[in-house]
Amino acid sequence: MSHHNLPHHHPAPGHEPVDNKAIDASVRLPVIILFGNAIHWLVIACLLSLVVSIKLIAPGFLGGISFLNYGRLAPMARDLMLYGWASQAAIGAGVWLMARLCGRPLGGGDGQGMGGMLLRTLIISATVLWNLAVLLGTLAIFAGYSTGVEWLEYPNWASAMLLLSFLLIGIWAVLLFDRRSNPRAEVAQWYLVAAFCWFPWVYGTANLLLTWKPVQASAQGPIQSWYCGSLLALWLLPVALASAYALLPRLLGCHMNRRHLSTLGFWMLLLLGGWNGMDRLIGGPVPAWMTSAGVVAGVLFLIPIIMISINLLGMPRNEVIVSASLPGRFLLMGLYALVIVGVIGALASLPDVSGAVRFTAFTEAKTQLWILGAISLPLFGVLYESLPQLLGRDCWCPVLSGRHYILTLVGLGMLVVLMLLGGLFTGLALADPTVSFLNITSYSYPFHLMECVAQLLLLIAMLTLGANITFALAGDYLLNKHNGK
Amino acid sequence: MHRLPTLLSGIFLVFLTSWLGLVAYPALQLGRLTPVADADNGGSLPPTYGGQAIAGQRIYATEGCISCHSQQVRQTSITSSDVDRGWGARPSVARDYLRDSTAFLGSRRLGQDLTNVGVRRPDAKWHLIHLYHPSAVCEGSLMPCFSDLYLIRKIQGQRSNEALALTGDDAPQEGYEVVPTADAKNLVAYLLSLRHDYPLPEAPVKKIGAAK
Numbered sequence: 196m197s198h199h200n201l202p203h204h205h206p207a208p209g210h211e212p213v214d215n216k217a218i219d220a221s222v223r224l225p226v227i228i229l230f231g232n233a234i235h236w237l238v239i240a241c242l243l244s245l246v247v248s249i250k251l252i253a254p255g256f257l258g259g260i261s262f263l264n265y266g267r268l269a270p271m272a273r274d275l276m277l278y279g280w281a282s283q284a285a286i287g288a289g290v291w292l293m294a295r296l297c298g299r300p301l302g303g304g305d306g307q308g309m310g311g312m313l314l315r316t317l318i319i320s321a322t323v324l325w326n327l328a329v330l331l332g333t334l335a336i337f338a339g340y341s342t343g344v345e346w347l348e349y350p351n352w353a354s355a356m357l358l359l360s361f362l363l364i365g366i367w368a369v370l371l372f373d374r375r376s377n378p379r380a381e382v383a384q385w386y387l388v389a390a391f392c393w394f395p396w397v398y399g400t401a402n403l404l405l406t407w408k409p410v411q412a413s414a415q416g417p418i419q420s421w422y423c424g425s426l427l428a429l430w431l432l433p434v435a436l437a438s439a440y441a442l443l444p445r446l447l448g449c450h451m452n453r454r455h456l457s458t459l460g461f462w463m464l465l466l467l468g469g470w471n472g473m474d475r476l477i478g479g480p481v482p483a484w485m486t487s488a489g490v491v492a493g494v495l496f497l498i499p500i501i502m503i504s505i506n507l508l509g510m511p512r513n514e515v516i517v518s519a520s521l522p523g524r525f526l527l528m529g530l531y532a533l534v535i536v537g538v539i540g541a542l543a544s545l546p547d548v549s550g551a552v553r554f555t556a557f558t559e560a561k562t563q564l565w566i567l568g569a570i571s572l573p574l575f576g577v578l579y580e581s582l583p584q585l586l587g588r589d590c591w592c593p594v595l596s597g598r599h600y601i602l603t604l605v606g607l608g609m610l611v612v613l614m615l616l617g618g619l620f621t622g623l624a625l626a627d628p629t630v631s632f633l634n635i636t637s638y639s640y641p642f643h644l645m646e647c648v649a650q651l652l653l654l655i656a657m658l659t660l661g662a663n664i665t666f667a668l669a670g671d672y673l674l675n676k677h678n679g680k
Numbered sequence: 681m682h683r684l685p686t687l688l689s690g691i692f693l694v695f696l697t698s699w700l701g702l703v704a705y706p707a708l709q710l711g712r713l714t715p716v717a718d719a720d721n722g723g724s725l726p727p728t729y730g731g732q733a734i735a736g737q738r739i740y741a742t743e744g745c746i747s748c749h750s751q752q753v754r755q756t757s758i759t760s761s762d763v764d765r766g767w768g769a770r771p772s773v774a775r776d777y778l779r780d781s782t783a784f785l786g787s788r789r790l791g792q793d794l795t796n797v798g799v800r801r802p803d804a805k806w807h808l809i810h811l812y813h814p815s816a817v818c819e820g821s822l823m824p825c826f827s828d829l830y831l832i833r834k835i836q837g838q839r840s841n842e843a844l845a846l847t848g849d850d851a852p853q854e855g856y857e858v859v860p861t862a863d864a865k866n867l868v869a870y871l872l873s874l875r876h877d878y879p880l881p882e883a884p885v886k887k888i889g890a891a892k
Contacts (some may be wrong), residue, residue, distance in 0.1 A: 251790070254814075254822050261828035266744025336744075343741025343782050373684040380687070388684070389691045396695070400703055405782075412780035414711035419785065421702035429695070462694060469698020475787055478758030480772040481710075486755070488701070550759030554750055554789035625789075628764035632792050633820045 214305075215295065215584070221306025222294045223585045225318040229287030230578055231664065232326050236279025237571075238661050241654040243272035248650045251643040262337050270348045271336050277346065277426065278357060279329045281570050282394070285434040286325075286364055288577040289387050290318065291585070292441050293368045296384050297375035314367060321363035328356035342406045344415075346423055354402045358395060365391040382457040386437035389465065394430040397422060417473070417481055420489075424472015427565050428464070428496075432533070435573035436464075436503060439526045442580055443507050446523040447516055452509035460502030467496050474544040477553065493544025500537035504530065521596055525576030528604060532568025536561060539615070551626055556642065557618025560611045567607050567653070575603070575660075582667060588674075590667035599659040606652030613649060617642030710774045716881060725878050726778055729870070734781075736870025739863050741782060743826065749794045750786030751874070766800065767793040768876060773883045776876050791823055798875040805845070807868040808860050813850050829864035832856055 249256050250265045257263045300306025302314045332349030335341070341348040349357070368391045372384060401422035404410045410418070444451050451457065473489030508530055517523055539561050542548050552558065583590050617639055624635045715724035729737070740746075753768030762768060772795055777783045786793075801807065809816055812830055814823035830844070835857050843857035852858050860868075879885040 412777040412783040413774040414706040415783040478754035
């Protein structure tokens, strides 16, 4: 069960005797397609988020056209962020890491046989299906066919397509674990197996009970909260953590600190992750014990985060190596974001704080930091680390990569701080019933204004990333063409 | 834990805890709540929605009203501000949502809570103007105009008695009138039916005040 008797040398990606080149070659195309599509959705999501935030300072902006209303654009942006970008990038990162950690090319052998080709075709077809579902689902919200269930706005057929697509890829990832070359699994592999099992369960259950065949609405609140919490903490976060566990020690050239805690952290995260979303219903129309569970889970969630931090942030690292490794810095920043998310989450689930700040930008700040920080930053790390290896050459433009890193951190930091302050401010004002609601709205104006600037920075950051990967892939295309002739 | 079946069973069991507590339990317990008899008029509580309101609920979903509006009055043990603001005379309980197809609980309040908007704003005309141009009745509101739910048409003979009484910049040009479509009327019917001012056994009620 534990790693006690393991020698310190641990087969991390890049260190196995198995030929990494063959593994990379076998997953190259699917992983590049997954990441490429994820990034274009990310850019569109950031553009929509900018429009949405402008609408809060100028409600008339792009007004009077029903499909450009806040109520349609906001869920479109959120869903693109969750399913177009984060989930798709997580699948890409998961496929690459799983193949590397298990030391097996796709389909066995050297990965270029019939099995490898079939599996590649399967994953690529599933990816096409996934993107089609995201595209059609987004257009459906745009055209007024949203289900109206938060984070599950896609119509039934689109969500069914997403689930089917995921199953096609996910089953392969779990089976690969069974055929791995190293008999002792790393904690990174556990996180991946868990994540790939959870998504279908979480997404399937939530859709079944909330949109496909909705249960009586009096029961929907807790299921909805469970879904939001689980999607982040049990699907996307485990992939982000798997990336950190698999890559960070190698990138930074040091050993994981207090390895035994990683096992405990894993199981604690599993146990609490599902309850973590209940802070969305503190004081809401649910049995009192659920409110208590939300408070307790919000605070206890700090424990696995602390354990993971001791493992990975507690490593004695060499700052020179850190500053030279962009993927390493992205992964570290992702972990710091997770720690902040944990602290904010614990604070926000205390009954008095929750009473004041729930429904304000404070909660939204936490969600943004979850998605763009704790989840997206590590995924960026995997992207920057994997693509040069997949393409077999140094493909990133260092200037663009550096800009992307800085702009992302500045934009995200600014957005989160503004939303936290704005939320706190609104929360305190809301507690005083003599202050009218419209008055409070006008107080929030400066915050909303600055949030637009932050969203603009994030958009520029993601455009930089988009340009960077376009050049990287176009360069590869030109190179191949040149070599072919 | 290095073998797949062992790992999978571990994952399954741990995951089952939150699933049982937050999915299975609500679906089996809260999902089977039943209406209670209304002692005053012999009907049942919560009251059923009319056909128009049911259609309006769909518009509420597709327009994404939930992005800005919540429908829940929180327990006073957590915060008294929801009740103090006049958003409801009593905290919401699970049974309140019995008649809804989707529970629009919401997570953000860029606009006001709508649990009792039908009590606070019982005037359909006000809602029709508000949806058409929120600033006309709420100066400084962040709410977008839902003018797509209306028709601007030439007055044929007599002015329709459904036409909005608009003044100033909102008024259409001479000889034209703004009339709500069926969608607008259904949405307003739904909003007016949002009244949770009745008592339930688990949630007794006090008198409701005007919105602040």
